[in-house]
Amino acid sequence: MDDYRRMAERISRSSYAVALTGAGISVESGVPDFRSAGGLWSKYDPSEFGTIESFRANPAKVWKMLAELDQVLASADPNPAHRTLAELEKRGILRLVITQNVDSLHQRAGTTKVVEFHGNNRTLRCDSCGQRFPRESVSLASLPPRCPCGTALRPDLVFFGEPISGDAYHQAMAAAGKCDFMLIVGTSASVAPASQIPRLAKQNGAFLLEINPKASELSHHLTDFRIAEPAGIALPGILAALDESYNS
Ligand code: APR
Numbered sequence: 001m002d003d004y005r006r007m008a009e010r011i012s013r014s015s016y017a018v019a020l021t022g023a024g025i026s027v028e029s030g031v032p033d034f035r036s037a038g039g040l041w042s043k044y045d046p047s048e049f050g051t052i053e054s055f056r057a058n059p060a061k062v063w064k065m066l067a068e069l070d071q072v073l074a075s076a077d078p079n080p081a082h083r084t085l086a087e088l089e090k091r092g093i094l095r096l097v098i099t100q101n102v103d104s105l106h107q108r109a110g111t112t113k114v115v116e117f118h119g120n121n122r123t124l125r126c127d128s129c130g131q132r133f134p135r136e137s138v139s140l141a142s143l144p145p146r147c148p149c150g151t152a153l154r155p156d157l158v159f160f161g162e163p164i165s166g167d168a169y170h171q172a173m174a175a176a177g178k179c180d181f182m183l184i185v186g187t188s189a190s191v192a193p194a195s196q197i198p199r200l201a202k203q204n205g206a207f208l209l210e211i212n213p214k215a216s217e218l219s220h221h222l223t224d225f226r227i228a229e230p231a232g233i234a235l236p237g238i239l240a241a242l243d244e245s246y247n248s
Pocket residue numbers: 021022023024025027028033034035036039100101118185186187188189190191211212213214215216229230231232
């Protein structure tokens with residue numbers, strides 16, 4: 001497809017390409033996104049299940065949603081989109097993946113430079129005594145799981161109403177400030193401050209390529225080009241076009 005060739009040509013000419021990914025890149029791994037029809041927020045109201053206030057008020061209730069998500073993530077594997085980003089890193093084309101996802105699928109696909117903007121599902125932590133526990137060491141047989149100090153444990157992810165970790169924020173914004181090509185894959189770009197990342201990249205002259213079957217909040221005024229296809233199709237297509245150009 002001509003779009004793949006054109007985008008392959010552009011990304012191969014970039015000097016500092018960065019990817020920003022959202023839940024859409026993991027949909028083809030069987031993980032529902034948040035805001036599409038049938039997404040997580042159509043089943044669980046984010047104001048009741050997604051905020052730090054709601055977690056503190058009723059951890060058992062929020063853990064009902066968290067345990068369901070945990071189950072889905074446990075059976076999810078990287079898909080061709082994750083693997084393509086890992087290959088682009090291996091070739092020295094992609095310098096960093098900034099992900100809003102907590103599913104660790106980029107790392108499992110082989111990407112080594114990942115900024116987890118909203119944290120991850122690999123660790124649970126206690127907000128009272130600060131202890132951290134690998135997820136696999138904690139049973140979810142009874143909810144909420146509790147720290148030996150008695151407090152309900154929580155995943156190492158960012159609830160609505162919580163700040164982004166300083167490291168993640170600064171690494172992401174620094175990369176957005178110096179990239180000349182940003183691949184934006186599978187995000188509605190509806191949540192700040194993650195949604196500021198493409199804006200900063202654009203301000204610094206980056207070319208924004210969006211891969212999303214539906215338009216996002218960036219598509220009409222910020223994105224330079226959108227491939228309206230699933231990431232698991234478009235990204236391997238761009239990689240194949242790259243290989244074709246190398247071999248021609
Ligand atoms: N390939 C590419 N994009 C896809 C695919 C796919 N196969 N399937 C769905 N999408 C797109 C949808 O069209 C949508 O624009 O992925 C996007 C998912 O948007 P959201 O569900 O809003 O997820 P995301 O943008 O990651 O949400 C950001 O909001 O709820 C919080 O913390 C949560 O990190 C999350 C943040």
